[in-house]
Amino acid sequence: MTSSYLSELQPSPRVLLGPGPSSVHPRVLQAMTLPVVGHLDPEFFQVMDQVGDMLREIYHTSNFMTLPLSCTGTGAMEAACANILERGDTMVVCRNGFFGDRLADIAERCGADTYVVDSPWGKPADPAALAQELDKHPNVKAVGVVHAETSTGVLTPLQEMIDLAHRHGALVVVDAVTSLGSHEMRMDDWDIDVCYSASQKCLGAPPGLAPISFGPRAMDVINTRKTKVQSFYFNIKDLESYWSQTRAYHHTSPISMTYALREALRMLMEEGLENRIQRHARVASSLRAGLKALGIGVLADEANQLNPLTGALVPEGVDDAAVRRALLDDYNIEIGGGLGELRGKIWRIGLMGDSARETNVFALLSALEIILSNQGYEVAQGSSLAAAQQALAEFGRPA
Ligand SMILES: Cc1ncc(COP(=O)(O)O)c(C=O)c1O
Numbered sequence: 001m002t003s004s005y006l007s008e009l010q011p012s013p014r015v016l017l018g019p020g021p022s023s024v025h026p027r028v029l030q031a032m033t034l035p036v037v038g039h040l041d042p043e044f045f046q047v048m049d050q051v052g053d054m055l056r057e058i059y060h061t062s063n064f065m066t067l068p069l070s071c072t073g074t075g076a077m078e079a080a081c082a083n084i085l086e087r088g089d090t091m092v093v094c095r096n097g098f099f100g101d102r103l104a105d106i107a108e109r110c111g112a113d114t115y116v117v118d119s120p121w122g123k124p125a126d127p128a129a130l131a132q133e134l135d136k137h138p139n140v141k142a143v144g145v146v147h148a149e150t151s152t153g154v155l156t157p158l159q160e161m162i163d164l165a166h167r168h169g170a171l172v173v174v175d176a177v178t179s180l181g182s183h184e185m186r187m188d189d190w191d192i193d194v195c196y197s198a199s200q201k202c203l204g205a206p207p208g209l210a211p212i213s214f215g216p217r218a219m220d221v222i223n224t225r226k227t228k229v230q231s232f233y234f235n236i237k238d239l240e241s242y243w244s245q246t247r248a249y250h251h252t253s254p255i256s257m258t259y260a261l262r263e264a265l266r267m268l269m270e271e272g273l274e275n276r277i278q279r280h281a282r283v284a285s286s287l288r289a290g291l292k293a294l295g296i297g298v299l300a301d302e303a304n305q306l307n308p309l310t311g312a313l314v315p316e317g318v319d320d321a322a323v324r325r326a327l328l329d330d331y332n333i334e335i336g337g338g339l340g341e342l343r344g345k346i347w348r349i350g351l352m353g354d355s356a357r358e359t360n361v362f363a364l365l366s367a368l369e370i371i372l373s374n375q376g377y378e379v380a381q382g383s384s385l386a387a388a389q390q391a392l393a394e395f396g397r398p399a
Helices: 026-031 042-059 073-084 098-109 127-136 159-167 216-223 236-243 255-271 273-293 320-331 358-374 383-395
Strands: 066-069 090-095 113-118 142-146 171-175 194-196 210-214 309-313 346-350
Touching: 026 255, 042 066, 042 210, 042 255, 066 073, 066 236, 073 098, 073 171, 073 194, 073 210, 073 216, 090 098, 090 127, 098 113, 098 142, 098 171, 113 127, 127 159, 142 159, 159 171, 171 216, 210 216, 216 236, 255 273, 273 309, 273 358, 273 383, 320 346, 320 358, 358 383
Parallel strands: 090 113, 090 142, 142 171, 171 194
Antiparallel strands: 066 210, 194 210, 309 346
């Protein structure tokens, strides 16, 4: 890529196999080139309604307040906390990785007395530890859980935690940034009060929108607040006026991004949600088989492995950053490094959305075989590809 601002921008055609963003399908990119209409144009209202309908299907919810916020996932974290919390409320956050930590930080910044329930990075959040913490506090307003910890590649089963939180009269806030569109998410059946995600992971759009949904209990809390929501931009009551038939201006919608999300969701609908979930499971199983053949372990226990993101353990003596650099420079493949305490210890390999393709698994494994053997790591050439192939055969073809 050239560095002069007078020359045409020509980003390299990266294969995005990191923690997000994932590669964006040309149909979605194409949608962004369509004519921009106004955010109060009746034609755009139709687009909003369609996006809302598709998001409700993917979340398995009938919540009216299901909409893409004009921000990335972190903005949705802020929106969730800012709307349900008032100064002096209590929030308990389960922290088993980087994003649980961020959620607790945001809750605290919203003025909540915030308590953290720690589980080791690489393990799921622990319902027994949550139960103990909840017993210590008489009035917990909300419990926060990260469904899919992108910093470790761990999926936390939610039901027990949700039931526990509700037994204590607390709302449940779930971070589904990396699980929406790749693992089951049944917001109404599971009784989740606030759930948020992001456009750039398993939904397959570029970064810039954050789908969020507020259930009836959360809306009651918001409707009966004693104090104003500290954030103007993320005030859900104002956004409700824009997303309902009132259509009152709040801020200018990112029109082209909304087109992109609509197209990405339309592609998801065409594929079928269940098929998309299965595709993520299938390619993840082939990646893990390939890594295993190379002697590379996975951080998460088998029972809690997150399909769209695998935390691969960097083998002893291998230079983490040099491998990632060679993948990017020589093969145009991006994977992620570890965050926080896992820095230098894991590679975060994402197979999300349109990136979750078996061709990408084979491209990555063959590049890894070459790079690792160049670093003196012993590799039986072709072994990871054969193992990945075998795993795909065992998984079976999608229906
Ligand atoms: C689980 C999780 N939560 C929140 C975020 C924050 O989202 P964003 O980077 O889109 O602001 C991320 C981003 O990777 C994430 O993986």
